[in-house]
Amino acid sequence: MPEIIRARNCIVFHKGDTLTVAIDDAMAAGGWPGGQGVMWKDSSQDEFLTTYSDGRGAGFLIWGSDEDADQFTALTRNQPTYRFAVMIFGNSLISTSSFEQYTYASRIAGPPFVPLVYGPNDPLYFSLRGLWTKEDEATLSGKPYAPLDPVGIVAQLPKPSNNNFLGIQTL
Secondary structure (H helix, E strand, O other): OOOOOOOOOEEEEEOOEEEEEEEOHHHHHHOOOOOOEEEEEOOOOOOOEEEEOOOOOOEEEOOOOOOOOOOOOOOOOHHHHHOEEEEEEOOOEEEEOOEOOEOHHHHHHOOOOOEOOOOOOOEEEEOOOOOEEOOOHHHHOOOOOOOOOOOEEEEEOOOHHHOOOEEEEEO
């Protein structure tokens, strides 16, 4: 079977509910990959404002802030410039490259980094950086809002035949 080339960070096979949301200053300045977990943030405006997830999550963003390599499309830099994104919440089936590759402990302690090994049906959370992970990093780091509830389960393992993307059924 030939290798699949995936041009986006997040591939959606079944789309749950979606909503166009506003993004905060940090996201507009820093950008994000498709599949990025987000959480709600208060706003002085009449808008649904999101920011990077700190483990808690309202949903995830379908498209990255600047995924399109072609500088001449309408999508290029559109989201951070106009400060919006499309968020999925609810049940979906996705495949994404936006997941933690290494354990939380090894990322904090530094090299050598210990790879995270995912298994079918593993519960998934958002990491403290808003990426998908099998570790409840809020609990591991002692956050007051721990423990987290799972936001997905592993549906397909990362492997060369799927460009090392993680398949996820979102909850």
